[in-house]
Amino acid sequence: MDFANIEVILNNYAKKVISDARKNLVDDHKSLGSLYNSLNYSLETEVGAFLVNFFMEDYGKFVDKGVKGKTSTYPETRAALSQFQYGSGTGIKGGLTKGIKGWLGKKRFQWRTKTGQFMSYDSMAFLIARSIYNKGIKANLFFSKPFENELKGLENSLLNAFVLDVEHAIILGTK
Numbered sequence: 470m471d472f473a474n475i476e477v478i479l480n481n482y483a484k485k486v487i488s489d490a491r492k493n494l495v496d497d498h499k500s501l502g503s504l505y506n507s508l509n510y511s512l513e514t515e516v517g518a519f520l521v522n523f524f525m526e527d528y529g530k531f532v533d534k535g536v537k538g539k540t541s542t543y544p545e546t547r548a549a550l551s552q553f554q555y556g557s558g559t560g561i562k563g564g565l566t567k568g569i570k571g572w573l574g575k576k577r578f579q580w581r582t583k584t585g586q587f588m589s590y591d592s593m594a595f596l597i598a599r600s601i602y603n604k605g606i607k608a609n610l611f612f613s614k615p616f617e618n619e620l621k622g623l624e625n626s627l628l629n630a631f632v633l634d635v636e637h638a639i640i641l642g643t644k
Contacts, residue, residue, distance in 0.1 A: 471634065471637070471638070472514070472519075472630075472631075472634045473634065473637075474630035474631075474633045474634045474637075475519065475627060475630045475631060475634060476512065476514065476519070477630070478623070478626045478627055478630045479512055479519055479521055479627075480512055482521070482619055482620075482623055482626075483510040483512065483521050483523070484510075485615070485619050486510070486523070486612075486615045486616050486619050487508050487509065487510055487523075488615075489614075489615030489618070489619070490508055490611050490612045490615050490616075491505055491508055493609070493610075493611035493612075493614065493615065494611050497609055497611060503526055504525060504526045504528070504529050504532065507524065507525045507526040507529070508523075508524070508525050508529075508612075509523075509524045509525075510522060510523050510524065511524070523612075523616075525612070529612065530553075531553055531606060532606070532609050532611065533608070533609055533610060533611055533612045533613055534551045534552065534553060534608055534610075534613070535551040535553070535605065535606050535607055535608030535609070536551055536553040536554060536555060536605050536606040537551055537553065537554035537555065537605045538554075538555055538601075538602065538603050538604040538605030539554070539555045539556035539602055539603050540603045540604075551605075551608060554605075555601075555602045555603075555605065556602070565598045565601060565602060566594050566595060566598040567594075569593075569594040569597050569598050569601075570590055570591065570594035573590050573593055573594055573597075574590060579593065580593055
């Protein structure tokens with residue numbers, strides 16, 4: 470049996486989730502970088518099953534869910550309910566500083582010291598990484614919100630599409 474209508478509904482669902490997640494990234498972070506470009510999906514169809522896979526850069530889950538800080542996590546401003554936390558010992562040692570140093574190099578800006586000299590990228594990366602490590606990263610929910618919002622109406626749409634596909638199969642079978 471052909472489930473063309475169900476495939477259309479699932480493709481539209483996934484496209485809408487990706488579109489809204491990208492919009493959230495732009496609105497909240499002014500980000501059009503690698504995370505924005507990495508958002509994608511695939512629809513796999515097997516006998517009696519459909520599987521929608523969503524893809525993004527690995528760090529996207531941290532941006533979406535947030536990361537608790539090592540020393541202070543403020544419930545109203547940080548990721549108090551996140552499963553991720555700095556200082557848990559599971560991450561790469563020095564990875565945060567290295568990533569921030571690369572980001573600073575791309576953005577090409579530098580702070581000045583009290584004497585007016587430009588601060589090195591290493592010093593800036595250390596200060597920013599230390600602050601993030603201690604305070605955490607606020608949950609953004611750029612992907613979770615659109616995923617859950619679009620999921621609400623999906624059940625009725627799939628039911629209607631299934632009925633149309635069955636009716637189509639019955640009509641073709643009777644001819």
